[in-house]
Amino acid sequence: MNIITTDQLKAFIRDENPVLIDARGGADALKHFNSGHLENALFADLETDLSEKSANAAHGGRHPLPKPENFGEFLGKLGIDPSSIVIVYDDKKGANAAARFWWMLKAAGHEKVYVVSGGLDAIAKAGLSISKTTSIHSKKEPYPVTEWKLPVIDADFVSNVASNPEFMVIDVRENYRYVGESEPIDLVAGHIPGAVNIPYTTNLDENGDFKSVDELAVKYREAIADRDPRNVIVHCGSGVTACHTLLAMSEAGLDGAGLYVGSWSEWSRNDRPVATGIK
Template sequence: MNIIKASEIEEISSTGDTVIIDARGGADAEDRFDTGHLDGAMFVNLETDLSKKVENPADGGRHPLPDAEKIGQLLGQLGITPKTKVIVYDDKRGAMAAARFWWMLKAAGHEEVYVVSGGLEAIIKEGLTISQDALTLLTEYPDYPFEEWLLPTVSLKEVEQAVSNPDYVVIDVRENYRYKGESEPIDLVAGHIPGAINIPYVENMGEDGNFLSSEYLKQKYTAALAGKDPEKIIVHCGSGVTACHTLLALEDAGIAGANLYVGSWSEWSRNDKPIATGEI
């Protein structure tokens, strides 16, 4: 189980050794956290904690993965050990930093990590206590034992080779208008990687912002991927963040082992690579 409902948070927390993480992104992430968060949650910042700063997004994209040593220190400061149950949510219905943190913990080898379906919105609707009090990071702690990312990722070169190989499928999870190149609100160039198919991450959720059922997701992705080996599925977005939402959906659907292209469109579009527009 990787996805839980807001109504399950208290039950899981009551069993002991549980850390709740509020993960947010954007320049005002910490201000939004301070305005209101689930009581007892600790804050992690997509921009400074879950990403490594680079001068040029052409080298790894806008949100490259941080060094393993830094993540080991961060998890230790948060009080997370390999035996800790971790519950994570964000204020984007789980589609942004929460899914990224889930992927990073799984890639660190952590077993029990749960994303709250519907995020903070669902938590508020459930009537759980919202607080403005912040917990502080631990000052004395053991680093989390983590040396390398264990889940599969691919490089720009590997994506370039995969799109011309019929055994592979590259999934672009951005909104359809971005995929088609009608406009691009974040990166410098509009369009998509030639040969990539578009399955927007928002299709993993219902109108209420909650993840659709495991059965529905299994039917959806089984049909879309036409029996492709998960090891030959590559998932990307704009900068390697919302792609994790689809990787979580695939995992929930029983399709584990797909690759994350961390650099995503933000890297591809800055390296003079071919660019397609319109539908595939």
């Protein structure tokens, strides 16, 4: 289990004393956190805590991963150690920074980390206490992580396997970005030649909650066919919403897919081939 409902969240809070993480992105992330968050939740900033940006997105994309040991220091500051139960949510129904935090903690080797389906909206609707107060917590030693233990893929590897039928490169961005209709964030519209488009939004139902385990399993088993999940590479614009699909696949029992962190923001800035239209 990687994804929990608000009822399960209530049970965890009542019985397990979890570390609660509010993960958000954007320039005003902290401001929005301070305007209202789950009581006792601690703040994780996508831009500074879950990324280690370079001056040039051509090297690593817009949200490069921090060094594992730096992430370990951050986890210690949050009071997270290998025995902690960690529950994370965001203000994008789990589709953004929460999924990234989940992936990073799993890649650090952590076992007990869960994402709240529906995010902050669902939490508020469920009647859990929303606070504007910053929580006081006990810091711990840096989390013992020196390498990412989940597959991190680079652009050269993607280029080498994108046309290989034994592999699958999944682009989770909105279809209009994939086909090259327009590109609101990066410099070039289109997609990696050979990549298939499965928007991350298709992991959600009409209410914005994650689809059931059975629905996700049918969806992704059908998509990857007889391929080994370890031969699947997932990317997005900058390595964040791709984690939403990696979370959905893991929930469906399809572990082992790789994350191309640099994603389109890196690929499109390096004079690599660009495809448009429907594959």
